[in-house]
Amino acid sequence: MSDFYLQNGVLHAESLPLPELAEQFGTPCFVYSRAVIERNWRAFTALLPEPHRVCFAVKANSNLAVLQILARLGAGFDVVSGGEIARVLKAGGKADRIVFSGVAKSDAEIREGLQLGIGQFNVESIAELEQISRIAEALDKTARISLRVNPDVDAKTHPYIATGLEQNKFGIPMVDALPAYQLAARLPGLDIVGVDCHIGSQLTELQPFMDATDRMLALVDTLAEHGIEIRHLDMGGGLGVRYGDETPPPVGDYIQALLKKLESRPELALYLEPGRAIVANAGILLTRVQSLKSNGRKTFVMVDAGMNDLIRPSLYQAWHDIVNVTPSPQAPFDCDVVGPVCETGDFLGQNRQIAASAGDLLAVKSAGAYGFVMSSNYNSRPRPPEVLVDGDQAWLVRARETRDDLWRSESLIP
Ligand code: LLP
Numbered sequence: 310m311s312d313f314y315l316q317n318g319v320l321h322a323e324s325l326p327l328p329e330l331a332e333q334f335g336t337p338c339f340v341y342s343r344a345v346i347e348r349n350w351r352a353f354t355a356l357l358p359e360p361h362r363v364c365f366a367v368k369a370n371s372n373l374a375v376l377q378i379l380a381r382l383g384a385g386f387d388v389v390s391g392g393e394i395a396r397v398l399k400a401g402g403k404a405d406r407i408v409f410s411g412v413a414k415s416d417a418e419i420r421e422g423l424q425l426g427i428g429q430f431n432v433e434s435i436a437e438l439e440q441i442s443r444i445a446e447a448l449d450k451t452a453r454i455s456l457r458v459n460p461d462v463d464a465k466t467h468p469y470i471a472t473g474l475e476q477n478k479f480g481i482p483m484v485d486a487l488p489a490y491q492l493a494a495r496l497p498g499l500d501i502v503g504v505d506c507h508i509g510s511q512l513t514e515l516q517p518f519m520d521a522t523d524r525m526l527a528l529v530d531t532l533a534e535h536g537i538e539i540r541h542l543d544m545g546g547g548l549g550v551r552y553g554d555e556t557p558p559p560v561g562d563y564i565q566a567l568l569k570k571l572e573s574r575p576e577l578a579l580y581l582e583p584g585r586a587i588v589a590n591a592g593i594l595l596t597r598v599q600s601l602k603s604n605g606r607k608t609f610v611m612v613d614a615g616m617n618d619l620i621r622p623s624l625y626q627a628w629h630d631i632v633n634v635t636p637s638p639q640a641p642f643d644c645d646v647v648g649p650v651c652e653t654g655d656f657l658g659q660n661r662q663i664a665a666s667a668g669d670l671l672a673v674k675s676a677g678a679y680g681f682v683m684s685s686n687y688n689s690r691p692r693p694p695e696v697l698v699d700g701d702q703a704w705l706v707r708a709r710e711t712r713d714d715l716w717r718s719e720s721l722i723p
Contacts, residue, residue, distance in 0.1 A: 312342040313593055313672065318636040320672055324701040327595055327634045331670050334694050335709060336597040337614035339681050341370075343699040345591035346378055346677075352560040353583060354382070356568070360578040364408045366546045367393045369584025369678040370592070374697050374706035376400035379587075385428070387546070387582035391418040394427065404428070408543065408582065410457065410507070412478060419444045419452075429453040431505045431543065433480055438493050445498030454493060455503035455543055458486045460524040464509030464517045464547065467625045480506065486528055490537050501537060503580065504528055507545025510585060513557045515566055518544065522570045529577065542571070543580035550589040552675050553628040560586060585678040592677020594619050594693075595634070596657070598669045599649070608644040610665050615648025616655040617687040619673060619680050623654040630674040631657060637664035646671065650688050681707075689715055 312323050320327050322340045330340055353363045364385035367376065371393060376386070380401040388394050389411030397407060409422050410431040419441055422430065432438050432454050445452040459480035481489055486504075493499050508521050522544060529539045544567060549557035558566075564581075571577055596614035603609070621627035631646050644665075646658040657673050665671060684692045691710035696703050 312344045312591075313674070320632065320634040322593070322698040322703075325698055325703055327593075327672060328670055330696060330698070330703055331595055331597065331634075333703065334696050334705060336595050336670065337612075337618050337693040338595045338709075339592055339676060339693055339695045340595055341372075341375065341588070341592045341677055341695065341697045341706075343378060343697055346375065346588060347382065349560075349587045349591065350379060350382055350384065353564065353581065353587070356561060356564040357579060357581065360541075362406070362541075362578065362580045364406070364580060364582045365587055366582045366584030367397060368682060370588040370680070371396050371682055372695050372697075372706055373400045374695075374704065375588065376402060385580075387584075391415075391421050394418075394422065394425065398425070408580070410505075410582070414440075416440065416444060420448065423448050423450045423452055429455055429502055431455050431457045432493075433457050435481065435485075435489055435492065438489065438496060438499070442493075442496035442498045451498055451500050453500045453502045455501075455505040455541075456481060456486065456489055456493065457505045457507070458483055458525065458528060460506050460508060460521040462508050462517050462521045462524070464512050465514060466509045466511050466549075467627075483524060483528065487531055487535065490532055491535065494537055501539070503541040503543055504532070504539055505543035505545065505580075507582065508547060510547050511549040512547045513549040513555045515558050515563060518547070518563065519566060519570070522567060526570060526574075529574075539577065541578040541580050543582065546582040546584050546586070548583055548586040550585055550675060550678075552589075553630060587678075589675045589678035592675070592680060594629075594657075594673040594676040594680060596671050596673060598665050598667050598671060600667050601644075601665070608642060610644045610646045610663065610671075612646055612648060612657065612671060614657065614673065614693070615650035615688070615690065616652060616657075617650055617685045617690050618648070618693055619657060619676055620683050620685075621676075621679060622657050622659075623652070624683075629658065629676060631661055631663060632672050632674065633663060633665050634670040634672050637666065637669065639664040639666065646673075650690070686710075686715060691715060 385406040457480040694709040695707040
């Protein structure tokens with residue numbers, strides 16, 4: 310659901326017209342709606358009271374203000390690095406509500422997590438089990454752990470964001486799960502609390518989630534037969550959103566279907582790690598048309614945002630709706646919306662129907678997830694600001710980078 314809507318033909322973020330925000334903060338610029346973030350969050354938590362838990366996947370949008378909004382709502386957080394742990398704490402999140410996922414955790418990150426008393430480690434390999442055990446023992450701490458198991462389910466999503474297949478680097482294979490848990494039970498410094506999986510991102514069907522849940526529950530039963538009691542089932546993130554013509558299942562259907570599978574298991578709490586479903590549709594990328602050009606076959610609408618600001622179209626052939634923020638007197642025409650970066654792959658949208666002239670503002674929609682967080686300084690482009698709208702107020706929650714920021718940590722040689 311979005312709070313970016315037309316009022317007298319002008320696109321607004323909550324009560325604020327986007328042209329005003331462009332005037333105030335410049336372009337390109339990410340704009341987020343607090344109302345949408347909170348509404349999306351509550352859609353999850355309303356159906357998952359404690360002891361169930363919803364852990365926001367910080368990688369989707371790690372702006373401190375966004376994390377703060379969620380922390381104030383009592384969120385849990387799914388992190389994949391020491392940097393993300395630090396952000397969560399800085400934003401007011403609680404260490405014991407952090408789930409630490411991700412392959413190749415460093416000794417330093419594990420030590421930090423243990424010292425801070427994070428909620429649990431989602432462990433990706435046997436080697437990591439041994440690594441965590443060794444560090445926990447040395448610190449005289451106990452690490453709560455779940456093993457991330459690969460249920461080998463086809464998430465039917467873009468190959469770069471499918472994670473639950475045999476050929477993916479994530480998790481341990483289902484066939485190895487029992488011996489891995491038995492090893493975990495023997496190793497010192499570990500407290501087995503759950504089982505975990507994440508099969509992919511931007512899933513638009515329920516079935517892969519259901520198949521994965523069945524396999525994970527079968528594992529829970531096998532573990533119980535071997536005397537290993539599991540307290541929670543973490544089904545990861547992955548629920549898709551509507552970027553264009555997708556029809557992902559509503560959050561309520563998704564959660565109810567999962568809970569139904571857990572009906573006869575009151576002892577088992579459900580953990581989810583949604584990222585995209587919370588923030589994607591809560592954000593847009595605001596960009597200004599610099600000029601138009603036509604080569605006889607194609608018309609290019611050249612804008613001031615590029616693949617360094619929003620890489621999803623270039624990297625995953627992802628579709629983001631692109632609309633003119635104000636009514637245009639022209640008729641829509643076929644065009645590619647392209648950025649200033651020196652790469653053929655630098656486009657925000659191809660083969661679109663848009664009416665736009667130089668100077669117009671365009672909104673690239675659903676850019677709240679995996680937008681700013683994946684941005685870079687490629688071509689020495691300062692990264693754009695992030696603005697959070699709350700009713701009729703706009704907060705600059707990250708300033709536009711300056712030239713100095715570009716070379717802040719570089720130095721000339723004598
Ligand atoms: N939990 C784990 C262990 C994950 O690896 C991910 C995402 C999530 C949760 C959150 O998934 P979500 O609910 O957002 O689908 N950059 C890509 C998406 C990469 C997702 C990686 N893992 C994109 O722009 O589509």
